[in-house]
Amino acid sequence: MDIQIEKLTKTYGPQTAVNDISFDVKTGEVLGFLGPNGAGKSTTMKMITGYIGIEKGDIHIGGKSVTNPSNDLKKHIGYLPENNPLYLDMPVMDYLEFCGSLQGIDTLNIDKRIREMIGVCGLNREKHKKIGELSKGYRQRVGLAQAMIHDPEILVLDEPTTGLDPNQIIEIRKLIRDLGKEKTVILSTHILPEVEATCDRILIINKGKIVANGTPETLRKQAQGNEVLKLRIEDGDADLILKSLKELNTVQSVEYVQQNQNLFEVQSLAEQTSKRHIFNLCVQKKWVLTELTPMETKLEDIFRNLTVN
Amino acid sequence: MQTIWIIAKRELATFFDSLIAYIILGLFLGFSGFFTWLYGNDIFLVGQANLRVFFSIASWSLFFFIPAITMKMLAEERKTGTLELLLTKSVTDRQLILGKFLGSVLLVCIALLATLPYVITISNIGNLDNGGTICGYLGLLLMSITYTAIGVFASSITTNQIVAFMTALFIGLFFHIIFGVLAQNFTGPLGQIFDTLNLQSHFESISRGVIDSKDLVYFLSITVLGLYLGEWSLSKRHFS
Structure with missing residues (x-):
């Protein structure tokens, strides 16, 4: 599924968070979303995932507009929000089951998916613990696991590697690269080497406007x-x-x-x-x-x- | 419907995991049991084989406990950011509100079911009016869903649980007492309006054993209004 963003605008009171931006993300592409704090990255991601409404412009996912709730596009999106909110009083397994069943995985497949995600995200030793007892890195893994549990075609990851140790960062980057071969991935980050390591294309956004769009090589050539x-x-x-x-x-x-x-x-x-x-x-x-x-x-x-x- | 049930189930599980359920159940049973059986205008003083005393006490304890159940519902989700997590899954605002509502109503139902020993005891002591008892429970249930809907709405407008609790109690206070007092002080159409809005009079009429469609409409319309306002308050994030 591809994502097309057309002339997207969002204002918060007098502040324009996202100002008339347009870009495409193709299937099998990992797009790195860069920008200083408050540039409008998270706002754009929230609009793609349907958490906040679109003021002007439109977002098409697989050719369908997100503004029409009957398209039920949320089933195709896996989202890791900023700061990785979680239910701290739930055990990891229960939490993944809850997220999976909300995304419509049937009871026959859900155990298989949970086991897969626990393996992929390296949560095996922690799976029976409550999320509140986990360290930050493990919570981040739980956040990634819940985003991927329903095997979505689109992954939107808001700073996916914060709080992970260097080994885990490398594993997660590899995972994102592998996922990106067949899925559409948008990830935002402040860590620039991360973008080079994982992304096919970089989008730099500043004050709600796109200031650069291209592969790391073309950007470097342009700037050099x-x-x-x-x-x-x-x-x-x-x-x-x-x-x-x-x-x-x-x-x-x-x-x-x-x-x-x-x-x-x-x-x-x-x-x-x-x-x-x-x-x-x-x-x-x-x-x-x-x-x-x-x-x-x-x-x-x-x-x-x-x-x- | 499936989604609503998944949310309600998790809500109920959270209540029982976090001791809130046990505290609420313990306090509710202790409070209503104490005044029904042991103290003041209790059943032995009244000397009749019915649960009128219990219904009136229970209506007061539910009035206080329901806001305590509902206060964290959406306020906490908003505060911790899990609201974003839920609403970006395949869940609509309405399903979330209804799931939360159903979860709290189920907890209240468990509390009411836990008072069944009262019914058994009384029916052993004397000749219990079954119809009246069922109507009494129906009245409590209708009152509970009304206050739960108000509580869910109060919880949807804030990130602070205490504010949610106070708001729910404040709105509830109007229906529970203030409209009744105003109805007594005004005559004519104004008094009539306040009397219609007074929850107590509808509750008493049901718990006396008269199921009037007017009372049902009253409870259900406040419930629907509360839930609708809750949904509206969630959807405001789209336009800020």
Whole structure:
């Protein structure tokens, strides 16, 4: 099932939480939803899952509008809300049974599904405990288990890996990737490496507007502009090297990173690369090139550029 | 219907898991038993083989206990955020309200069933008026569903359980006492209106053994109104 969001707008009093945003999520795609606090991520997710009404615009899931309650789209969505609310006084098994039966799993299959989810989310040792007795990470696993119990075609996860330990984060990311092969997944997060590790596409939203939309590579390319190389050249005089580098006809500027270690940063002209020229220069002058690192723009920088203003 | 039953079942299970049910049942039985059998205008003082005394005491204890049962229903769900969890599942607002309502009504029914030994005792002592007794219980049940619906509504408008309890009690107070007092103080059509709104007079007429459609309509319409307002208050989140 795919999701189409068309010109979605939501205001809370004088504040516009979501401002005229449109995007699609295809089946078998994991979409990372990024943005600073209060950007409108959770509000959008709440509208997709049908918790709050749509003010303007529309959301179509599998071609059907969420505004029509008779479509009963909620059965196809698994949702992990922000802060992972749970019934703390219920044992894990009972809770999963409750969630499963609310989503319409029949009594024959429910035990099988609960066992599967307990296995997948690593809850076997805790399954008879009350949720209130579990640590934060285990509660998060219960939250994920309840979202997936009815094997939904769409998963909406609001910060799914908060509170998990590093091993568990890797497992959950792998799980999301696997799920994302056949299902439609939207996840929001503040952890940028997580997006790179799990998402096919990134959507950055700021102040209710989409500011970037694309794969991590395309975003990086867009933000990067000119090629930047970090060089270390030994067996030569630093100033001479600097001067020679500047004379290369593909180089825009050269700066010292550390003069005493002969470390330079070279920026090429737009859409040009200087790697070969630098190598040839070193060969010619008998300098030893010990380091040549292309400087990639980090996702953090893209995020900061787009959302700080 | 299935969904409503799943929610009601969980609600009832939560009551019994968290001791609330036992406390409510204990207090209800203790309170109504004490005044029915031991103290004041009790059955032995009246000297008749009927449960009139019990019905009147029970109506007062239910008046206080039902808001205590219903106060956490939606207020807590709202506070902890589990409301979002429930309503993003295949559950409509109406199903949630009805499930919560049914869960509390079932607890009240269990409390009323627990007073059956009273009926057995009296029927052994004297010649019990069966019709009157059944009508008395029916009256208590109708009154309970009315107050439960009011309680569910009160719980739906706030995140604070104490506020929900006080609101339910405050609204209930009008039906239980204030309309009756006003009915006595006003004459003419105004007095008539207050008398119609007075829950006590409808309750007494049923528990005397007269099942009038007017009384049924009265109880059921307040119940429906309470539940409807509860649903409306839940649906307000769509427009804020």
